[in-house]
Amino acid sequence: xxxxxxxxxxxxxxxxxxxxxxxxxxxxxxxxxxxxxxxxxxxxxxxxxxxxxxxxxxxxxxxxxxxxxxxxxxxxxxxxxxxxxxxxxxxxxxxxxxxxxxxxxxxxxxxxxxxxxxxxxxxxxxxxxxxxxxxxxxxxxxxxxxxxxxxxxxxxx
Amino acid sequence: xxxxxxxxxxxxxxxxxxxxxxxxxxxxxxxxxxxxxxxxxxxxxxxxxxxxxxxxxxxxxxxxxxxxxxxxxxxxxxxxxxxxxxxxxxxxxxxxxxxxxxxxxxxxxxxxxxxxxxxxxxxxxxxxxxxxxxxxxxxxxxxxxxxxxxxxxxxxx
Numbered sequence: 279x280x281x282x283x284x285x286x287x288x289x290x291x292x293x294x295x296x297x298x299x300x301x302x303x304x305x306x307x308x309x310x311x312x313x314x315x316x317x318x319x320x321x322x323x324x325x326x327x328x329x330x331x332x333x334x335x336x337x338x339x340x341x342x343x344x345x346x347x348x349x350x351x352x353x354x355x356x357x358x359x360x361x362x363x364x365x366x367x368x369x370x371x372x373x374x375x376x377x378x379x380x381x382x383x384x385x386x387x388x389x390x391x392x393x394x395x396x397x398x399x400x401x402x403x404x405x406x407x408x409x410x411x412x413x414x415x416x417x418x419x420x421x422x423x424x425x426x427x428x429x430x431x432x433x434x435x
Numbered sequence: 436x437x438x439x440x441x442x443x444x445x446x447x448x449x450x451x452x453x454x455x456x457x458x459x460x461x462x463x464x465x466x467x468x469x470x471x472x473x474x475x476x477x478x479x480x481x482x483x484x485x486x487x488x489x490x491x492x493x494x495x496x497x498x499x500x501x502x503x504x505x506x507x508x509x510x511x512x513x514x515x516x517x518x519x520x521x522x523x524x525x526x527x528x529x530x531x532x533x534x535x536x537x538x539x540x541x542x543x544x545x546x547x548x549x550x551x552x553x554x555x556x557x558x559x560x561x562x563x564x565x566x567x568x569x570x571x572x573x574x575x576x577x578x579x580x581x582x583x584x585x586x587x588x589x590x591x592x
Contacts, residue, residue: 298485301494336458340491340497366529
């Protein structure tokens, strides 16, 4: 693991994306951590608060989905494979309210493998991948989980 | 059906909620239509645009989830049943990009019934309900669908 260069690499590619979407700026979503296998994005509570004073569900879904999207995007970017990446579908479970900062951590879902995904992408020009995202609470439990499928389509050379 | 009074009733209860969540104001989410069985919310593209120029997935999820939440909230409000309403989980499918206004229409999911839900809520103090939301395109196809479960818990008298 090379956490320092990986984090700098992630900043180089994620920061400009986050700046290009007006709502991610309003939500103040920022890169928190990246080690090549897990990507964490964070957002403060204040701009993401709902009428009850805890985090708005739409913000939780946005931060978690973007973390999953970024995980796939950074892996392909590191391998210099040009792709369009789309979220196809996702299931989110709201388990507990978030009363502070939102942090979403994305990693490959159980049973998924980068190698298999990359092999399919190489042969068919498109690949599909399941990513799991968690928004942990301070006590280690999850405030919310998101299971999302992403599709990568190779750009025409 | 009494579309005119129902719409006024919906405005009276939804507008203040939407005003109390900063992000729904940024997204400019507004009530579009209500007839007692279907609730439509809408939001313009400009504040909800992503880096590709179409609607940001987080906005689609937010508008659709709030439409579902509002459908349950308005029914209970009309019956003067005081409840806290939470979204428990949801599955969203992104089928096509939205290049214009976002409109999300929420209605009870197939097989669900208000009568059954209200009977369980009356006996157990809590009830669960599945709602289907669609974001239609101009050609009548869906840009996105959201299937969400809501829980209503009766407030202590």
